[in-house]
Amino acid sequence: TLSDRLDKVFTGLRGKGRLSDADIDATAREIRIALLEADVALPVVREFIGSVKERARGAAVSQALNPAQQIIKIVNEELVGILGGETRRIRYAKTSPxxxxxxxxxxxxxxxxxxxxxxxxxxxxxxxxxxxxxxxxxxxxxxxxxxxxxxxxxxxxxxxxxxxxxxxxxxxxxxxxxxxxxxxxxxxxxxxxxxxxxxxxxxxxxxxxxxxxxxxxxxxxxxxxxxxxxxxxxxxxxxxxxxxxxxxxxxxxxxxxxxxxxxxxxxxxxxxxxxxxxxxxxxxHPERMASRILGMGDVLTLIEQAEQAFDAEQAEKMAGKLASRDGFTLEDFLEQMMAIRKMGPIANLLGMLPGAGQMKEQLKNIDDRDLDRTAAIIRSMTPGERNTPKIINASRRVRIANGSGVTVTEVNSLLERFAQAQKMMGQMAGSMGMPGMGPMSK
Ligand code: GDP
Ligand code: MG
Structure with a gap:
């Protein structure tokens, strides 16, 4: 099956930073064969492979999935998208019949x-x-x-x-x-x-x-x-x-x-x-048809489960941190930003949620370069500074700015954004009723 083939292609790839062009090409070849075996017309296969390659190139490597799974996921999403996304209903006439x-x-x-x-x-x-x-x-x-x-x-x-x-x-x-x-x-x-x-x-x-x-x-x-x-x-x-x-x-x-x-x-x-x-x-149902064309309904279920398990693990870790005395640290902040970057379009979705106004503003301002600079700034801090940002005084800010190649203003703005996020996390944890985190315990 396609998943067996892809597993072979990707043996040893785990842990690489990004999917390489060679990896993507090798995968594209296998997907092409699978689609032709499913009787998809050649011009349609070509166009499809093109868009999958493009998306795979832009994608950051997932922590939850291995590269084969990740590409299958992209292929599946593209398939569902082309097959119609949401099903269109019959358009009834204004006057019968x-x-x-x-x-x-x-x-x-x-x-x-x-x-x-x-x-x-x-x-x-x-x-x-x-x-x-x-x-x-x-x-x-x-x-x-x-x-x-x-x-x-x-x-x-x-x-x-x-x-x-x-x-x-x-x-x-x-x-x-x-x-x-x-x-x-x-x-x-x-x-x-x-x-x-x-x-x-x-x-x-x-x-x-x-x-x-x-x-x-x-x-x-x-x-x-x-x-x-x-x-x-x-x-x-x-x-x-x-x-x-x-x-x-x-x-x-x-x-x-x-x-x-x-x-x-x-x-x-x-x-x-x-x-x-x-x-x-x-x-x-586009999703059913997509898994039928790929011939890997089981694999898609596995992928979904792997992602859910990973998300649950992350959420638990975060909840544990929030509940601990240190609370939400700069380290978590960085991790969270990286997670948002990984989500891509999901970040837009989140931003569209009613009531997520503050979150929306934050998400809007995040782009990859911004994230990289933020990461650099946080990495120039000592573990003590990351855990207790309060100690970051003026001279420490200058040192961090020099160390990460940014201006002091940028360091200031990061610390400000972090303070906002920290407040938000505290509110969220409070409203979710996490033990020891509600306003009552403060
Ligand atoms: P028409 O010539 O386009 O009107 O086609 P028919 O409705 O007469 O169907 C031709 C044959 O296909 C009939 O024997 C139907 O019972 C059969 N048929 C129609 N739809 C399906 C289907 O979804 N599955 C199966 N297995 N047979 C079908
Ligand atoms: Mg007929």
Missing amino acids: TVIMLAGLQGAGKTTLAGKLGRWLKAQGHTPLLVACDLQRPNAVNQLSVVAGQAGVDVYAPQPGNGVGDPIEVARESIEHARRTMHDVVVVDTAGRLGIDAELMAQAAGIRDAVQPDETLFVVDAMIGQDAVTTAIAFQEGVGFSGVVLTKLDGDARGGAALSVRGVTGQPIMFASTGEKLADFDVF
């Missing part, structure tokens, strides 16, 4: 999906109407009626015996019908061919123009692998779509199609189908 049109190759799972969507929408309090616009295959209308029956929703179809109707006409009428009969969502099932075909595209485009869908969902079989890209592009050009549904994820496909379609068309994956039954259906 909302029209959802399904498009895709024959056998992709459109008719089954119509039933699944019908069931799902009904469960959310909607009154969906399924519309049969696949008049190509003799049994298609019947198949839609059957799934509608299973879902317990209504179906609109040309009356049998009237000969083959015009799907565009049926589509148009269905919207009128939905209005009259108070159905608030219309799901339009369409015909598909085994391959991409101009006549089919023209028909789908005609239906699109007749019903003006709020959402057009491109339905694609996850098992089609590399073909997903050409098919997706053809449908994007021929009909256009606003979302993607991946079907047959219950099979053994690794799901590379998801990344390819998303990468090539830029449209979000909205739903996932995982079986023939109507209940085998859910909104799309």
Whole structure:
């Protein structure tokens, strides 16, 4: 597996300061193979590897994870990001009915999906109407009626015996019908061919123009692998779509199609189908798909656990320090700043928390160089000074400034910031009710 390969690449790397370019290149090669094995299209793989490399180069080495784990984590985060981050929901029309049109190759799972969507929408309090616009295959209308029956929703179809109707006409009428009969969502099932075909595209485009869908969902079989890209592009050009549904994820496909379609068309994956039954259906979960593509769900869980354990350890250490007589020292201050630097974007997140005003100001002013200077200043202090900053008088400040190559003003400003942080830590510890730290004990 990918994680075994990466373990080999990284043997002996632990403890290095930063991930080297050679390490990152070696890892990128392995990830590339894993993605190609998962059937991700080559151009998408290239672009993906590019962004992973860039992020890995900028990343400071984690103390909680070994380098292999750390890169896997970056790869996973990038994957989840590309696959959509948060799942996009259906955009409902301001005036009913909302029209959802399904498009895709024959056998992709459109008719089954119509039933699944019908069931799902009904469960959310909607009154969906399924519309049969696949008049190509003799049994298609019947198949839609059957799934509608299973879902317990209504179906609109040309009356049998009237000969083959015009799907565009049926589509148009269905919207009128939905209005009259108070159905608030219309799901339009369409015909598909085994391959991409101009006549089919023209028909789908005609239906699109007749019903003006709020959402057009491109339905694609996850098992089609590399073909997903050409098919997706053809449908994007021929009909256009606003979302993607991946079907047959219950099979053994690794799901590379998801990344390819998303990468090539830029449209979000909205739903996932995982079986023939109507209940085998859910909104799309990018994290699940990412671990499936990487083929390392277990590894990702391990990584999460390692990080949590590390964080808990750090927090405990800090709490212990706070509870001790020395309280929060300059040494801790340095450690904390380094931890914030390691967190990167998380620092921004923290800063966005309501009520974290003071923290936000501090975080905003922290950049890497600033941290390095701060570290230098603290390292120029004696252990006594670090533990009891009160003793740092004017002459000591001059000595520290000279020792670390900064001005006395900078030393002063550091000590000031530290005093603020110390106060904050004291307040936090007090409000968390740590033994011996509350204002009561002072
Ligand atoms: P359509 O031609 O696009 O309308 O595709 P259908 O809805 O008729 O589905 C084609 C076949 O795939 C049927 O036998 C379905 O039962 C099956 N199918 C659809 N979705 C899934 C799925 O998510 N998993 C599995 N295993 N089979 C599916
Ligand atoms: Mg069908």
